[in-house]
Amino acid sequence: MSIDTQEITKPKASTKGMSKQQFLKAYRTMRTIRDFEDKISEQFMKGNIPGFLHLYSGQEAVAAGLCLLLDDDDYVISTHRGHGHCIAKGGDVGGMMKEIMAKQGGLCDGKGGSMHIADFDKGMLGANAIVGGGPPIIVGAALSAKTLGTDRVGVAFGGDGSSNQGTTFEAMNLAVVLKLPAIFLFENNGYGEGTHASYAVGSKDIASRAQGFGMPAYKVDGTDLFAVYELCKQVVEHCRQGKGPVTIEASVPRFKGHFEGDPQAYRGDGEIERLMKEEDCLEIARKAAVKKKLANAKELDAIDEEIASYINEVTEAALAAPAPGDDELLTNVYSSAY
């Protein structure tokens, strides 16, 4: 592992290193995310979901590839665009749907919603609606790991936009200084709302700037599940061995608007169509897996069907669930006596 700028790696897609079982797990995760996002988009249009939705569609390979390497007791922290991270980390999908619909049984009792989706049982420390809010917190999770002598790692997911926030930079420096098992995973989907990363990120790229902080940094094609997995394998291992933090910049497409309902006037002509055709990580993974005989189309179709009906089920359950009791307004403001 090198910290020389020249060696920021962009591993080539190759299925080697991933077992069939792992692949199927990742594929299932990716499909679950995609279907989940499509379903809540539909339910949002129907008026069944309050508030704001930022969908992860197009970025699935990143969460799925990384989380293959994590256990329940590793930590991730997320952003406003958090559904994919939560699902990949093993979050309770039914509880997520209920949460997003503001229902009883929601993972956050209906108090969080999409922008605060979290599953603490699975080490998912929450979506965070403050851009740059997460990295300092994951540094703390990584500090716990180090202080308590576990080999856990902490991953802060962030967007290209979040890479410019002061809190993110501080977190990176502190993680280097304390040599913590923290991974800063920037999903560069090209946009922070309607501002392009090429405008807002003043440096050559996110990875080289991170490298300047004194940690290894890599770029990876985030549409390529296998490439993500291969890189993350090294990176997670590096962290577990106590060698300090690492940054990953994964390039991904954003299939949807910044938020559901975004008119996206800032997009180029035909851009989204092209992205969906050429950069769909699910299609890319499926093709590569079938070609390399890691799985056959039938198996994958079966997963697709199974998940479609699973998502339908959790949706029906969430639609049917009651809203939180009105008397819950003042519960859980404090953890202890007040």
Place this chain on the structure above:
Amino acid sequence: MSIDTQEITKPKASTKGMSKQQFLKAYRTMRTIRDFEDKISEQFMKGNIPGFLHLYSGQEAVAAGLCLLLDDDDYVISTHRGHGHCIAKGGDVGGMMKEIMAKQGGLCDGKGGSMHIADFDKGMLGANAIVGGGPPIIVGAALSAKTLGTDRVGVAFGGDGSSNQGTTFEAMNLAVVLKLPAIFLFENNGYGEGTHASYAVGSKDIASRAQGFGMPAYKVDGTDLFAVYELCKQVVEHCRQGKGPVTIEASVPRFKGHFEGDPQAYRGDGEIERLMKEEDCLEIARKAAVKKKLANAKELDAIDEEIASYINEVTEAALAAPAPGDDELLTNVYSSAY
């Protein structure tokens, strides 16, 4: 001008490029700063100065070398260690002494003190007691220059410690994005209070981290007036030409404690004595100038004497001046009607 890490330059001391007149001006500035700091240290011990003092002794060549290249309408912003910057920028020394002694006629009417010393007539936008407070503000001054079409530059002085603050990083990125005439001048005196830069700055150095942000960055020996001047000449020119921001990391010794009265238990044995002997920028400049016949010892002695008596004068005047009127408490809370 290159942004390749390998080419961070450390120009060698050489008197070429500096005229006699310029040298004498810089020498006079350096001597004024040194004497000023020595005098207020003495007055502080006598109980004549309230509050906290952070002295600039040992770092004089940086402020003096840079400010030779600035006009009154260029901007600098400073830190808690601001006396040297204010003097070098042409600030009213008598007004400074009165301010630091909390007297009428002080540059800030006695409301600021050492940590907020400022001279707006000279483009000195103030010492700032929040570490990292200045850089975002200087970005605004540089933005004014660009928007109003002047060729002014803005310089944010900062310490090694301040280089780790999120606000500093944000300012650097924004200056790059907007291509502003801003100079981030980090005076690396080895310490942020009692924490060493080698501990707190996680990266290889401050300059390379800044470079990762996408701007040229240089290291310079800050005890060498001529080296500072030579580098700053290029850098200021670069900014005036609209080529965007630059970072300079100047290594300097800190002769005094973090604050006056600091027991400095964290210092190595004999460290300060060694620094004062080997890294005194005034001695170094004097020797080089005399050797290269830029000035003779007599001329310099005369300056020394003149300044010693000047500093005595402003001290006497400040001691004699009355405190601000008690009725000034509520003046200038607002600039306009309230």
Place this chain on the structure above:
Amino acid sequence: MPVKTYREAINEALHQAMAEDSSVIVLGEEVSGGAGCDGSRDAYGGVMGVTKGLLPTYGESRVIDTPITESAIIGAAAGAAQTGLRPVAELMFMDFFGVCFDQIYNQAAKFHYMFGGKAKCPMVIRCTTGAGWRAGAQHSQNLTQMVTMVPGLKVVCPTNAYDAKGLMLQAIQDDDCVIFVEDKILYDTSCEVPDEMYTVPFGEAKYYREGSDLTIVAISNPMHKVLAVADRLEAEGITCDVIDPRTTSPLDEEAILESVEMTGRLVVVDEMTPRCGMASDISSIVAEKAFGSLRAPIKKVTAAHSPVPFAPNLEDAWIPQEADIEAAVRQVLEYAS
């Protein structure tokens, strides 16, 4: 007179100020939108559409899209304000004070005083507030009290389109750092707004209703609920002074005190959490300065002491509602002194 929305009124004020004074600039995230993208520029004109059309008219040197970097945005505005410009910075949500608050309360607010009157900081920070959008705990807060408490800042919270335009024009020509709080819920409300430039002075309350039984003071959007309640009460023959301070700093104490001196009863309504909020502030001023006139306890109607919950039923319970206001008013009226 033409009818305009609150959004349009602020937009018009910005247009007119920029046209009149070339030192006025606008900066922030997505203030035009589309920077660096292949599609159209001015794609958003601010996520709330308030700065729409400024970029095409005034260009990139005066309408400046920034990265996500609030400390640098506010700091840059403060630095620009000290050096010849009149920046209007946008903070997308008031909830984001936390990532730039030093530049607001320790820097911009203090320059003038701390530097002995030699620095000026003529800048405006536009920010949005208000619950009800199901936007959760970090995008719904009204933190007007957090800036009102800071000496050196001025704080403006218009409740209608007319005031919004006039207060914005005043804010831009003011020589201090002004926090301009736009209630999201009000953007689509409208009223008559002159085309010409005009200013509404700071520190002058507006009487929405005049009456004699009770004084109600409300800040931001809750004012409209107060008006609904006041109108219902009027049908019963109960009349209220309904006062909108319009600026919380400076605060028109006099208007409030005068009214309470007459009515002897006060209810204060805001959408902040209850501790150390505007309702507390105004209540305490009256309890000190108009005590002799008071004939009943001063009631505060505020949001609940909790983060803003996401679920609509919980959020609605969190927000002070007409029923809460009416109940408070009746309690105060029924109090036998």
Place this chain on the structure above:
Amino acid sequence: MPVKTYREAINEALHQAMAEDSSVIVLGEEVSGGAGCDGSRDAYGGVMGVTKGLLPTYGESRVIDTPITESAIIGAAAGAAQTGLRPVAELMFMDFFGVCFDQIYNQAAKFHYMFGGKAKCPMVIRCTTGAGWRAGAQHSQNLTQMVTMVPGLKVVCPTNAYDAKGLMLQAIQDDDCVIFVEDKILYDTSCEVPDEMYTVPFGEAKYYREGSDLTIVAISNPMHKVLAVADRLEAEGITCDVIDPRTTSPLDEEAILESVEMTGRLVVVDEMTPRCGMASDISSIVAEKAFGSLRAPIKKVTAAHSPVPFAPNLEDAWIPQEADIEAAVRQVLEYAS
């Protein structure tokens, strides 16, 4: 019983808590001092000397010096608190809230609620407050109100060494984010402090004096000026209830209300700027809930509405002084209801 200073009392609490519970860690700037240097470690033990001796005893993995990076310090503490540690983070001066406030009020304060009770955030943020050191506008502020207003936070402001130790031990074992406000002026004051571990509960006010003519509530250091005034008044036969809430959140409303119900008169003293401060908050609670007992206006004695000036004479004029307190008390006592 041994006499200890406020500084020693807090130091002892930290020592004992760390000895007892290995999940307690301390982090911040200079909490030991000397990191990376050639000289001695634990060179400062905190710039105020409060964390002195912890590093030698508990080592670098539990006493963590950081760069100057407040957002990362508080964020890291919050993240560590969620994942098994009990961090005590130091913010050298309360004035620095501005560079880390998001992590305090949007993150640590909200985790438990926002995540439906599934996250816990057992952390303490130690910070210093208090004017009088001639430290100027950015190193002298009391911003206790800024955190008291935030639901989810608890706020502690001890006024003597005994309380400081007991409240610190309570803070560390509390499962919420506690802001522990240390008044710099009090570090060298001392009183009897047991060697054993003990806790002082949150939300229980302390009566410094008991009397019947007037209630005085004071927060932090001003309490000691209040006591001097109360003792002078007692010599004249005027007796006061002097109440120290000790924690501003939770606030012991009951103690205050009960007292006012008896005395009918209230003066509230703090060292904050006057708008939306603790004095406003407490005054407004009483004006709402004990109105019927009030026989005089509620007087607030606070700092001035300005940044903290540097010049000693101006700073002394800014700070609420005994004379101001006494004048307020006399005015309230003389008020003919």
